[in-house]
Amino acid sequence: MPPEFLARMNHLLGADYDAFAASYTQPPHMGLRVNTLKVPVADFISKWPFALKPVGAYAPAGFLVTDESKPGSHPAHAAGLYYLQEPSAMAVAPLVDPQPGEWVLDIAAAPGGKATHLAALLGSGLPGSSGLLVANDIDAKRAGILVENLERWGVRNALVTNAHPEHLAQQFGPVFDKVLVDAPCSGEGMFRRLGAFDWSQTTVLACARRQTAVLATAAQLVKPGGRLIYATCTFAPEENEMVIARFLQDHADFALVDPPRHQGFDRGRPSWVGDDLPGDTLDKTIRLWPHRFPGEGHFIAVMQRTDTKKPARITTHRRLNPGRLEKPQASDLKAWRAFAQATLRDPWPEERMRLRNGRLTLLPEEALETGTVKCVRYGLLLGECRKGYFKPAHALALALRADDVVTAVDFPPETSEIMAYLSGHDLPLMVKGRKGWGLITVGGFPVGWGKIANGRVKNHYPHGLRQRTD
Ligand code: SAM
Numbered sequence: 237m238p239p240e241f242l243a244r245m246n247h248l249l250g251a252d253y254d255a256f257a258a259s260y261t262q263p264p265h266m267g268l269r270v271n272t273l274k275v276p277v278a279d280f281i282s283k284w285p286f287a288l289k290p291v292g293a294y295a296p297a298g299f300l301v302t303d304e305s306k307p308g309s310h311p312a313h314a315a316g317l318y319y320l321q322e323p324s325a326m327a328v329a330p331l332v333d334p335q336p337g338e339w340v341l342d343i344a345a346a347p348g349g350k351a352t353h354l355a356a357l358l359g360s361g362l363p364g365s366s367g368l369l370v371a372n373d374i375d376a377k378r379a380g381i382l383v384e385n386l387e388r389w390g391v392r393n394a395l396v397t398n399a400h401p402e403h404l405a406q407q408f409g410p411v412f413d414k415v416l417v418d419a420p421c422s423g424e425g426m427f428r429r430l431g432a433f434d435w436s437q438t439t440v441l442a443c444a445r446r447q448t449a450v451l452a453t454a455a456q457l458v459k460p461g462g463r464l465i466y467a468t469c470t471f472a473p474e475e476n477e478m479v480i481a482r483f484l485q486d487h488a489d490f491a492l493v494d495p496p497r498h499q500g501f502d503r504g505r506p507s508w509v510g511d512d513l514p515g516d517t518l519d520k521t522i523r524l525w526p527h528r529f530p531g532e533g534h535f536i537a538v539m540q541r542t543d544t545k546k547p548a549r550i551t552t553h554r555r556l557n558p559g560r561l562e563k564p565q566a567s568d569l570k571a572w573r574a575f576a577q578a579t580l581r582d583p584w585p586e587e588r589m590r591l592r593n594g595r596l597t598l599l600p601e602e603a604l605e606t607g608t609v610k611c612v613r614y615g616l617l618l619g620e621c622r623k624g625y626f627k628p629a630h631a632l633a634l635a636l637r638a639d640d641v642v643t644a645v646d647f648p649p650e651t652s653e654i655m656a657y658l659s660g661h662d663l664p665l666m667v668k669g670r671k672g673w674g675l676i677t678v679g680g681f682p683v684g685w686g687k688i689a690n691g692r693v694k695n696h697y698p699h700g701l702r703q704r705t706d
Contacts, residue, residue, distance in 0.1 A: 324531030329353035346378030348385035425469035425533030473508035500529030561590035643674035
């Protein structure tokens with residue numbers, strides 16, 4: 237731990253410092269959040285072999301993993317049944333409080349911990365669910381990981397963008413009911429897990445400048461009456477109370493909300509902002525401390541846009557013509573239909589299907605014009621239309637349920653076949669009278685596609701996700 241960091245914390249925490257410092261001698265908490273889009277929490281607990289302890293009422297789908305099991309390499313993880321997330325990070329999405337039908341923006345979303353949680357609360361993986369999640373990250377590589385995680389989660393109503401926040405503000409304007417800024421920060425709450433390699437007072441101040449800029453831009457995307465939520469996983473007042481105080485000073489149309497307090501939810505410290513900034517309402521913010529809460533630590537501020545003037549632009553965004561996606565040609569739809577008729581039980585809404593570079597996508601029920609914003613995923617990727625042939629996407633497999641398809645080949649999680657499938661091997665399996673595309677499922681939950689022919693299942697698990705066996 238950098239001595240300068242410890243000295244700062246000693247100065248800030250006073251009598252609490254010893255307990256704070258002692259928390260660094262404990263191992264970090266391993267958290268697991270159940271994907272309620274796919275499985276009810278009670279079913280998950282009774283069926284899957286993990287030793288779990290509820291994190292508390294603040295996140296009913298969240299648990300601490302209390303044994304040495306490695307849930308990250310279990311087949312249920314490949315099926316998207318849970319996300320491994322540090323417990324204090326699980327407090328954020330419930331405070332965003334997305335309601336079905338709302339438009340929610342997660343402006344710094346990669347790798348997707350909070351975005352998957354928001355999607356679950358929004359019901360974004362359920363057929364026919366309304367509302368829209370826009371998950372953005374400025375970093376292209378990280379935006380790719382975000383796509384992967386949202387796909388495994390089975391999300392249908394999401395749009396993943398890779399843009400600077402200012403670009404989003406120019407393109408969309410104030411159309412979102414809720415905007416989350418899970419800000420890039422100096423990561424003091426991650427020291428126990430990741431170490432304190434890059435920490436310095438200079439980093440803290442540089443982060444604070446960037447956070448101030450991102451938050452001001454994010455405010456331009458909040459609908460009148462909507463909410464803006466700011467979170468960090470750091471303890472520095474410069475990146476927390478001071479960012480919020482400065483923001484409120486410059487934005488008279490926003491005010492802090494005092495959210496419900498759960499056990500271990502401490503208050504922000506008005507006295508830490510100094511005399512130059514107004515601190516009077518900052519005790520409405522939340523601080524989760526590693527010595528008072530079973531998690532690594534977070535700061536959370538929930539703000540409401542107080543003016544209720546209706547924005548002029550919103551109706552123009554509700555058209556179904558998002559950027560650079562085309563209507564599929566008759567030949568594309570023919571390929572899709574041949575696949576769908578042989579593979580899927582129910583009809584799918586072709587009027588919401590769009591094509592880009594041969595890839596067929598199902599748009600969410602509500603769509604947003606993306607213009608020049610780089611959009612890496614728009615709704616649910618169905619697959620590729622090739623000449624007279626349709627190849628289903630992994631994302632489609634993970635968004636389906638076993639009973640959505642004509643053929644599902646199930647393996648219990650502990651079988652060698654499922655590990656062989658996840659490592660990329662074909663399965664020597666007789667499925668009498670069946671051929672064509674089938675879902676491979678583990679304990680009833682899809683993990684990917686297989687193509688059945690001549691009594692074998694050809695492996696279509698994506699190469700990039702295959703588990704190494706050496
Ligand atoms: N919300 C994520 C989750 O729960 O998994 C974690 C987000 S992480 C704390 C912060 C993210 O902000 C990083 O993915 C980073 O790429 C992104 N970022 C960095 N600079 C940014 C900026 N100027 N504007 C927006 N996002 C930025």
